[in-house]
Amino acid sequence: MVIVMKKGVSESGMDNLIGWLEKQGLRVNVNRGEFQTVLGLIGDTQGLSMDLISGMAIVERVQRISEPYKKANRKFHGEDTVVELGGYRIGGGHFQFIAGPCSVESPEQICGIAQRVQGAGANFLRGGAFKPRTSPYAFQGLRGEGIELLLRAKELTGMPIVSEVMNTEHLPLFEPVDIIQVGARNMQNFELLKELGRLEKPILLKRGLANTLEELLMSAEYIMSGGNERIILCERGIRTFETATRNTLDISAVPMLKRMTHLPVVIDPSHAAGIAQLVYPLSMAAAAAGADGLMIEVHNDPAHALCDGPQSITPEEFAQLAGDVLRVLEITGRGKTK
Ligand code: PEP
Ligand code: MN
DSSP states (O other): OEEEEOTTOOHHHHHHHHHHHHHTTOEEEEEEOSSOEEEEEESOOTTSOHHHHHTSTTEEEEEOOOSSOOTTBTTTOOSOOOEEETTEEEBTTBOEEEEEOSBOOOHHHHHHHHHHHHHTTOOEEEOBSSOOOSSTTSOOOOTHHHHHHHHHHHHHHOOOEEEEEOSGGGGGGGTTOSEEEEOGGGTTOHHHHHHHHTSSSOEEEEOOTTOOHHHHHHHHHHHHHTTOOOEEEEEOOBOOSOOSSSSBOOTTHHHHHHHHBSSOEEEOHHHHHOSHHHHHHHHHHHHHHTOSEEEEEBOSSGGGOSSOGGGOBOHHHHHHHHHHHHHHHHHTTOOOOO
């Protein structure tokens, strides 16, 4: 249930109401927006009389939230969440490029790509250290050493780093990582999500290969209910009957998620398509559809990449793409990356 307060309600009036609600055994989330304050109630609200509350002089209206996700719900928190890190913001009109190789391979590779994508407008560097590969015989990532190399690239460029964690035991290694990625295959690893809820750093949560938007938001809810509300959602393509592309990019996930949740939404066109030539048009579509950012795999030598070469674009292609995306953002009135 959410309670929308009237404008200009005094602090003492608000405190009295919150105290009363807490006595009913509920947790109260106070969302102070620019235009209105909304109290989000967590717990069993069955016994609460909507008529009683909506009749209070300080209350504008009361609404039950029927969806199972509460903290992630747009009704709970009307304004867009803006995730801020190192002076860069994602969400609420702020757009970011997260770019880098699928996997960290060597110091030269990650540092070289970092400098080039940064020069083209990316403010965040991605790179996989622990790789979830379909085959146990495929390159599994440089693991701890991969994180070390990402840190070197960060030292060189100042770019915050994004990397995927695959299980809770590895979390101590991710202490210096700025944004922890939860991959598609781990979207419903609930024990991992609970641990991430205890952290104080942003989480990039990818949609699972065969998961609905509601399930994605329930996974976000796991992290948020633990206290960590800095979540960036990522649509990366879902499995359909189509085999021409690696996955099918669900572009409607962007406007739909914007209705369902206040959390920022980024698109990963690389894993969606699996084909480098499709990354440009899908990026344009994502920007036009209202995404808050793009996560793109960029490699200096895609033909020899140890992972996901066929979908990786070169730094030159990334520079072209980033410039054109900015033009789409201007046309759609969403300004520039900040
Ligand atoms: C990745 O970002 O490298 C990755 C493995 O992505 P996904 O979980 O979307 O497959
Ligand atoms: Mn990849």
